[in-house]
Every structure is written in structure tokens, then in C-alpha cells.
Amino acid sequence: LIAVLRPGGAAERAGLQGFRIVRTRRRQGPLVFESTSIDRSAADLIVAVDGSPVRSVDDLLTILDAKQPGDKAVFTVIRGGKRIDVPVILDAEE
Numbered sequence: 699l700i701a702v703l704r705p706g707g708a709a710e711r712a713g714l715q716g717f718r719i720v721r722t723r724r725r726q727g728p729l730v731f732e733s734t735s736i737d738r739s740a741a742d743l744i745v746a747v748d749g750s751p752v753r754s755v756d757d758l759l760t761i762l763d764a765k766q767p768g769d770k771a772v773f774t775v776i777r778g779g780k781r782i783d784v785p786v787i788l789d790a791e792e
Contacts, residue, residue: 699741700775712786714773715742742775742784749774762788 701717703710718740724731744752747761748771765771767790772783 699738699743701741708786708789709773712773712784714775714784714786715740715777717741742773742777744773744775745781746774747771 699717700709700714703714703716718737720735720737722733722735724733744758746752747758750757750761752758752761762771765788767788769788770785771788772785774781774783
């Protein structure tokens with residue numbers, strides 16, 4: 699699963715989706731309680747990059763290490779139960 703995307707990074711610009719932060723407020727008399735939770739259901743699950751299966755973080759890193767900044771990689775992800783391809787132009791690591 700994609701947990702967090704770098705703001706303005708290649709994955710975010712391409713439309714990949716990470717965990718969604720959910721903030722709620724609850725009022726009890728004069729007090730207001732805030733809580734934060736993570737909605738993992740919104741995150742994309744990466745299953746392949748350029749047709750190569752991704753079963754672990756190591757698989758993903760091995761595939762991406764062979765690429766250069768500016769290369770295009772097609773991420774196959776599961777989003778909302780559907781398999782979709784998302785092309786990403788890779789950035790340099792920061």
C-alpha cells in the first residue's frame with residue numbers, strides 16, 4: 699500500500715493515492731475533542747511496475763533502482779477493487 703506521498707512529487711502529480719488522514723471533532727459540553735485516524739481504504743496497492751510483479755517493498759525498490767530520473771514507469775495499482783495503470787515520470791530522489 700502507498701502510505702504517504704511526497705507533496706508535489708512525481709507519484710502525487712501522476713494521481714497515485716496514499717492513506718487519507720481523517721480528522722474528527724466531537725463536542726461534549728464546553729469541551730471539543732479532536733481525533734485523527736488513518737483511512738487505509740483510500741490507498742493504492744501497487745501490484746506491478748512496467749509489468750513486473752511487486753510483492754514486497756524490495757521488489758519495488760529493485761525495479762525503481764534500475765531506472766533514471768525522467769524515465770516513465772507504469773504503476774499497476776488496485777484502487778477501489780479495480781486494477782488500473784498509472785504512468786509516472788520519475789523524479790530524482792531527494
